[in-house]
Amino acid sequence: MALKSTIYKAELQIADMDRHYYADHALTIARHPSETDERMMVRIAAFALFAQERLEFCKGLSDTDEPDLWQKDLTGAIERWIEVGQPDERRIAKACGRAEDVVVIAYGGRTSDIWWQGVQTRLDRLRNVTVWSLGEGVAASLGALAERTMRLQCTVQDGAAWLGSATTEPVAIDWTVLKAPANAA
Template structure:
């Protein structure tokens, strides 16, 4: 018998001073049985740090082979943002970069290993694609605090994330690398 996804709800107040984005979000994330808690936290962080009109979690989530973890669409439905999470393969990043005007990767893994996996591979506009990483201990602490219903306040100042997550106060720099 196949296991079904577990739905988690998140109420998040976002104050991204760096981008001038302030929002109160009510989100539902379906966690696939094969998805780690760290991956889900990174999906949530990517969504909040990329938040803009038209953003959404992809329908297939972690199990989707045709879409990234997070998509941004314009009012016509055209994909304008392709945001991968984890350690995507080069073919997915290449396809996303050709399809969308903006592509990014957020990882909870060792960024050097993710970069090494993508280096030398054919990726459209690789030099324009940022790879963002977080402190792995912070992501693990947030993952340990996940419940079915979650509340968070996320503030970003000078690429430093301050996260109050279900009563835990966490912080991490947003480390940025380039594929090309």
């Protein structure tokens, strides 16, 4: 018998002063049985950092044809495809063909560095992909925030971001841009 996803609920308040985006989101997150608290919370952080009206969680680990998050336009075309972790370069290339913008948020410290060394030359030719690597320990700190019911606040200002709750110290979400789209300034 297959294990079922565990449902988490999050009330997320976002104050993104860099993009002038201020909103409250009621999120329902299905955590795949093989997913860790760290990965789930990195998905929530990705949602907070890229939040838009039509950004939504997808099946991700449960479906190879869907990312962790995506944003579609009103016609159903995929505007943004967001992957969390260290996806295979073929998966990223396929996503680049399906979406206007692809974002990969890698985490895991040393393992992310090794992954990046292995895929960098193949991803350099892709024009619409952005790759971020979260700072050392960020994913673990985010994982410590995980609860079945969460009330979270995310603040983004001057290129820096923090995610926390009323009962915890905010986690500084720092990242390094490993690759930016070819058309970026």
